[in-house]
Amino acid sequence: MKFNRRGFIKKGVIALIGAQLGYLFFDSFKKKGENEEDQHWYEVGPISNLEANTIYPFQSGQFYLSVLEDGGILAFSVKCTHLGCVIQAQKDGFICPCHASSFNKYGEVMSPPATRALDTFDIKVRNGILFVDHQNAKKRSQFEKPQITYA
Numbered sequence: 781m782k783f784n785r786r787g788f789i790k791k792g793v794i795a796l797i798g799a800q801l802g803y804l805f806f807d808s809f810k811k812k813g814e815n816e817e818d819q820h821w822y823e824v825g826p827i828s829n830l831e832a833n834t835i836y837p838f839q840s841g842q843f844y845l846s847v848l849e850d851g852g853i854l855a856f857s858v859k860c861t862h863l864g865c866v867i868q869a870q871k872d873g874f875i876c877p878c879h880a881s882s883f884n885k886y887g888e889v890m891s892p893p894a895t896r897a898l899d900t901f902d903i904k905v906r907n908g909i910l911f912v913d914h915q916n917a918k919k920r921s922q923f924e925k926p927q928i929t930y931a
């Protein structure tokens with residue numbers, strides 16, 4: 781078999797380009813997946829920075845974090861369950877400026893016209909960092925203890 785230097789180099793260049801394109805193709809899938817994950821999960825920050833018995837507003841994420849006295853955490857949608865106005869945080873709960881519904885720190889209705897508890901978002905903690913799935917509100921009729929997240 782005759783060694784053809786030009787043919788060898790040509791095949792080598794084609795193989796390198798193919799490998800590079802393959803890497804870029806699979807890498808773009810990986811990055812797309814990570815970005816989709818990022819869009820769902822709002823990074824709140826270190827869970828150690830949160831103080832007990834405090835309500836934190838996250839306007840850019842459209843949610844409130846309610847940190848309970850025992851360290852448990854609930855994440856609430858800012859939308860009132862009556863007609864969807866944006867609720868406002870109070871010292872120990874929330875009030876709706878539209879028709880005066882109020883909710884406690886667990887998101888339970890304290891005064892109508894709202895008839896069901898505030899919608900919640902899932903929470904996860906990774907390496908001490910707290911994330912909220914702020915795009916997938918979960919409707920609930922009432923507060924139940926398993927809805928609380930503990931780190």
Ligand code: FES
Pocket residue numbers: 860861862863864865876877878879880881892893894
């Ligand atoms: S929209 Fe909140 S009380 Fe009506």
